[in-house]
Amino acid sequence: MTDAAPAPAPARRWTRDTAMELVVSLALLALAIAYLVLSSQIELRREAAPGQMDARAWPVFLGVAAVVTAGPLVLRTMLRGADPRDEIETAQPGGLLRVGGTMAIALAYLALWAVNDLVLPGIKIPVFPIATALAVAALLLLYGHRGWKGLVIYPIALAALNWVLFAMLLRIPL
């Protein structure tokens, strides 16, 4: 772009924000359409009289309203681009990895927690505190914490606190 050439209007520029906004707008429109289709397929034991509501009426109304609202959002994004995002903090390098890693650790934690307690001769070892301590240690490593004291003491303390609070005091079957 030369100095003489007029700068393109911001609304027309295809930035990463616009692309993301468009993807999300389309996803919302697809969601609205899917909801509307599924609403119209709700099985009824008995249809309501004209002018009355049954299990299908409210969802169909919401689906239509959502399609009518999401459609203009897609059009607006295509025609004018995304609004300025001055208030949104920029994602940092490694941020997505932290989020993905956290989600993966959380799911692994749930999978481990779902395992039955270990039963050894004369002793039952609950899996929850072990899984919790391991998950916390993994999270700390992911977030860049490297001190061995923190990686050992804090996970054990947090697991013990949860165990005492939920299992012993609140009697939640962990």
Place this chain on the structure above:
Amino acid sequence: MNAFVDGISALLEINVIIALVVGMVLGMLVGAFPGLTATMVVALAAGFTMTMEPVQGLAVLLSIYVAANFGDRVPSILVNTPGTPASIATTLDGYPMAKQGKAGLALTVSALVSAVGILASIILFCAAAVPIASFARSSFKSPELFALVVFGIAVMIGISSKSMIKGILGGLIGLMLGTVGAYSATADQRFTFGVLELQEGLNFIAVIIGLFGIAELFDQLLTHTKSSVRPISSLGRWWPNRSELRQTGRAVAVGGGVGLGVGLIPAAGGDIAGLIGWERARRVSKTPERFGKGSLEGLAAADTASSATLGGSLTTTMALGVPGDSVMAVMIGSMIIWGIAPGPSLFTNHPDLVVSIAGIMLLATLLSLGLSLVRMKGMVRLLDVPQPYLWSGILIFCIVGTYATTNSLSTVLTMLVFGVVGLVFKRIEMPAGPVVLGLLLGPLAEENLARTLAILPTRPFLEVVSPIALVLLALAVLSVVVPAIRSAMRSRRDRGSLAERLREEAEAEAAEYQTDQAGQTDQTDHTDPAGASAPGADTRRS
């Protein structure tokens, strides 16, 4: 008289006192850690309180609500980062005061005026809750209740969203989520896809913790940078002198009035009130030029206003069943679990609850004030806790707390899914508030609309649909249309939610001061005077 005695005697049990103290400590901690929000922790505590007696549970939740309102001022004043959005306006004058070596004075005045604001709002609650509930009970039938729900959601959309279309979509998504499960009238299954866990609908607590807690955590993980901002540690003197106290009188009155009024509007929270209160006080001040530059008046007005919303929110919630803010939305969910339905008939069925609630709020306020007035060096140290400890702790507590609500890992999965959804919403600036309100109030709206439509053919329209309902529906339309028209008339870059627009005005006022000070401080200046980038500033929280 019996109700009064019953309400007071319920508070005198030792387990209620313990619950209150636990809630208060939790609330203080929540407020002091930027990134933790009252909504998030009240949602989490809902898991703990499920098995408690209602008064005991209310003691935990309400004291978190009150104490968070005191704790959140600490990071606002010392590091220019609001502990919760309710203290956004505190940063405008609190941080400049701290930079002038008056942090101790700012913290003390902030605590005192916050207590004044909450106490005034408790009086409002005691005076207004029962009459409003009585009026609603006699005047609010199905059409009016439907209109009230629509009004509540519309106000939330109108004030919380930069883009009206996204706000409306948020509300609709919430309403859609509210349709999952069995239809109450006929037990027809909707959107359950054969999954047993979905038959009773989406777990409200899981959705709330996901949208507010996990989404917030993920957003911090995504955007975190190593900050060199250190809390201001030179706190200076603590107690205001007489002339300083006199100086704040008018600001406290103005801020209190604003807060009491804003609190009664469904879905408008302390963040909005604080900013409006600050702006109104500046207009009536004899020294408006000092606002944004470390004005004690500005600090007092902002904090009184944001604190004074508590009673109003509580009044709307308990008397009408429409959440005053997102914390109250969670509280309604908890109360329903205890078998208490907030709304016009609440005080008829449980008249002692008004006394108990007011008593809990009063005790929590006085205890929090006492704790706040103890030298805050301990609280200041909390700001030094490494983020990895905080993040991992929050995640584990969210997971275990959510599990505790149903004893099912599928609920935890729901929460994690909504955490991702909430993160996407944050990144595209779609407010979570309308989603939550839609989810909570959707079934109520559907039920009352169905009843209205059933009655309509049998009687004349205006006999069924009263002027109250029509006025509420008209106000609902105006709540969405007026901000949309205003937004359309502004240039695209200048658009924003009400909170953002007020913040921009405040920033303009403070800009000159910050320019002057930029080279004079050895602190790394974190120029975000209104906490726009503060954790979760887009959600309606207290």
